[in-house]
Amino acid sequence: MKKIIFTLLLTGSLIVTGQEKDDKGTFTLSGSVDVYHTSNLKSGSPGSVGVLYGGSGAANGFGLGMVNTIFAYEKGKAGVVADLAYGPRAVAANMYEGAINQLYAYYKASDKVTLTLGQFNTFLGFEVISPTGNYHYSVSYLFNAGPFSHTGLKVNYAATEDLSFLFALTNPHGLTSGANPGNDYQLGFQTGYKGQYFNLAYGADGFGFTDVLYLDYTGGFDLSETFYAGINAAYSKSKDADAGYQGFALYLQNTFSDTFSLGFRPEFFTRTSGAGDTNVSAFTLSANLSLTESLKIIPEVRIDSSKDMIIPGFPGDKTMTGATLAAVYSF
Template sequence: MKLSKLALVAALACGTYAGNVFADQTNEIQLVSHRHAACDCGEPACGCEAAIPSCDLGCSDGCDGGCDGACGCDSGCGIGNALGGLLDCDDCCLGDPYTLFGEHCGWSAGGWVQLGYSNKALPAFNTYPDHLQLQQAWLFAEKSIDTSNGFDIGGRIDYLYGTDGPNTQAFGTDPRGWDNSWDNGGQYGHALPQLYAEAGYGDLSVKLGHFYTIIGYEVVGATGNFFYSHAYTFNFSEPFTHTGALATYNVNDDVTVWGGYSMGWDSGFDDNGDAYLGGISLGLTDKLQLTYAATAGRFGENRFNGVETGYMHSIVADYAVTDSLQYIIQNDILSTEDAAGALARESFGINQYLVKTLNDCWAVGARFEWWNAEGAGFGANGVGESDLYALTLGANYKPHANVTVRPEIRWDWDDDQFIGLEDGTRQTTFGVDTILTF
């Protein structure tokens, strides 16, 4: 089975070479600006406001400099305006986002608040159904390094409180480490997911401390993901954080290389493991980016029979099909053993994302995942190898530059009840959240 999976990975790599791949670790949802071809009137103000035949209801031709009407006038295409431009050919006018703290002496600070609701529990993060919940109250302070004039020093600290807090703590060292005991009741908790210093000179920089992983496509911070819910690979097959040292070298505009050492998976500032962490990102064409990231070694001492060792990688390809259509495919492979040499965890996953930006206010997307998993480390309830599938359809709506609303509907299939869905082998879940940045 391992050989067939590796062959499939090779086939996928060949199939995606003609296309754009990256592991997005940013803290901001980016919607690609979109313009209807028939609206190209050459005026930059608030997008293109030209009237087009499909919505010309008495509007004059040409461009209206304001944002007060659909297709350049107050009449016609009213439904498009009411839906924030969903049916409108024009860009909506969001303006610049507000910041609460701004930047002072090279340091910047900010954050966001995420409120969410789902009608059923999912095994990945959204585990508190039928409750309007504070999932992330997030604060950060950061000094980004600037090596254009030589050597520079910076760093970052992140604080999180909410129902996502316990999932983000350094639980890999339970009960010893870091923020693992900062729970508040049965669902809420605090976490310090990042605390690191960074130094750089020229094209080389080094992080030292507690920081997010470079592995995978999805991230913990709500502002870095298109969907409200998470993929199985993100929650079960990838680390969230590392403690150690990580060097980044920008070879040129198209090539970035990482390499470093970590004390295991999801560990705090204690000796919990010894693992290599590294990878490479390649801009193969103007539209295609490919990122490979891997970790190997001793992942933790408080896991299966006292230790877990092995290898894990993710390969992410991001292809810009058009200026407004993005396709991402990701492959994860994980294989680990316990202290006795027995299987601890083995998984193989393929995630596919398709995101269409309609305008600056609206985007729609789909995610389909196949996750094959085996091992008691997943809480398999005595079940051996199992295949799980999940299809998610969702939208991003920005009524304001600081506000994003993400409704979604998700279907999960788990014939072997490997994870334990509320509905047994099938589950349909509706969820929606709102993110306010500051």
């Protein structure tokens, strides 16, 4: 794979014009740091749901999210991105010890077609790994269900300003270190129209199953100058595993000023299996307060409820209420 990346970059550098050879290209550095305090209203419980991916946050008190540093360089039609992340939040979302969030090379074959090779964050879902890309600090059950990232090749085609397509061939998403010992693959597809996206992935998941189907709709609408409604609905099924999931979440946000807004995320999530389904719901109320252009404070209250007692980190509880105060600095 390294040889392919180097060949792709070399090809991009050889076809530039004489004038472009004198250009130094464009280098950018960006990233974020996030920290938080979390607590809950249940005595003896260890933390708050959704603060870290895959389960509950650390014990009541102060905690670290992650530091995220993105190096990007572009010259002519080719470029590379090294997105490095470290900390509990990054490690929980990335099996490669959180060091590499994304690492890829890309080539702009035309104004409409871009080829990308390497590890890149998933194109499915409403939420992303970095807290700078999410309104709420805690993450949804739909996002926790994955996938988080893919390693392989994707082709983006911008048919018009409103219509786009994506095609991908990747390793199973559960394998993020680049190895693929089972020689299994995953196919991906996306079509987008005016901010509404239908996503599909099918194949091996990297966790022992080769027939996993993922369907996802992600979109949203500006209902007024200040009110936005986002939507995420997803379905997954594996016949081999006789299991899957389905869920639905709304992202309702109202902007009151340039520095203050409120958001509410109701979510309903079901894990399906031949042995029977289990359900959980979560209701999250968050505020976004911008102290500066770079520093954002997120106070958040979240209530999770499950009669089937499947709340991550709280298997014996039917309800859990958590309060979190997070600070996210982006640069």
